[in-house]
Amino acid sequence: xxxxxxxxxxxxxxxxxxxxxxxxxxxxxxxxxxxxxxxxxxxxxxxxxxxxxxxxxxxxxxxxxxxxxxxxxxxxxxxxxxxxxxxxxxxxxxxxxxxxxxxxxxxxxxxxxx
Amino acid sequence: xxxxxxxxxxxxxxxxxxxxxxxxxxxxxxxxxxxxxxxxxxxxxxxxxxxxxxxxxxxxxxxxxxxxxxxxxxxxxxxxxxxxxxxxxxxxxxxxxxxxxxxxxxxxxxxxx
Numbered sequence: 001x002x003x004x005x006x007x008x009x010x011x012x013x014x015x016x017x018x019x020x021x022x023x024x025x026x027x028x029x030x031x032x033x034x035x036x037x038x039x040x041x042x043x044x045x046x047x048x049x050x051x052x053x054x055x056x057x058x059x060x061x062x063x064x065x066x067x068x069x070x071x072x073x074x075x076x077x078x079x080x081x082x083x084x085x086x087x088x089x090x091x092x093x094x095x096x097x098x099x100x101x102x103x104x105x106x107x108x109x110x111x112x113x114x
Numbered sequence: 115x116x117x118x119x120x121x122x123x124x125x126x127x128x129x130x131x132x133x134x135x136x137x138x139x140x141x142x143x144x145x146x147x148x149x150x151x152x153x154x155x156x157x158x159x160x161x162x163x164x165x166x167x168x169x170x171x172x173x174x175x176x177x178x179x180x181x182x183x184x185x186x187x188x189x190x191x192x193x194x195x196x197x198x199x200x201x202x203x204x205x206x207x208x209x210x211x212x213x214x215x216x217x218x219x220x221x222x223x224x225x226x227x
Contacts, residue, residue, distance in 0.1 A: 033214070042203075042217065042218075042220050043158075043220070045214065056214075095215075102160045103148075105150075105158050106157060
């Protein structure tokens with residue numbers, strides 16, 4: 001298995017533009033997480049899915065952020081419109097629903113909004 | 115929900131010294147405690163974990179201890195090397211129906227050669 005795959009690795013966009021980040025979890029994992037990492041806030045959980053269903057999106061900062069998981073092998077995080085303060089590294093992670101198992105992280109997407 | 119506090123935020127040591135990073139958690143239902151290492155520009159990766167039925171676990175130069183009564187756990191790195199320089203995250207995961215790891219803020223470890 002290639003692990004959790006995220007794309008793109010880097011994204012530079014202008015303020016006001018729509019940004020879509022993509023994630024392919026590890027096959028067989030039924031939990032998928034989106035995290036945002038900044039120097040100020042560390043790793044923040046934005047939203048997580050269980051069996052493709054969003055369970056808790058309380059970490060999503062604003063209505064400008066939305067996430068979907070149309071099937072077990074694909075998820076997107078969308079920011080519309082983007083703002084400079086959204087600049088961060090966004091990680092997708094997946095794990096098995098079995099108790100006491102680790103979360104596996106993707107390589108992350110470094111987003112810069114200018 | 116769970117709350118994980120991690121200290122210190124930065125730690126600077128000389129090569130060969132030991133390094134200790136401490137975390138506390140709030141939810142007594144948490145029973146799985148992984149530690150992740152994140153090298154510059156890379157993803158967090160698991161380096162060691164401990165479950166609530168043991169008090170200590172060791173893997174070569176790294177060890178983790180857990181005190182469930184006090185709700186704290188620690189990462190110990192002995193004989194530190196420059197390649198140990200990274201950000202380390204602790205996490206706590208509860209067994210009460212959600213499998214969501216809650217992460218500490220991270221510790222930036224710098225090992226000076």
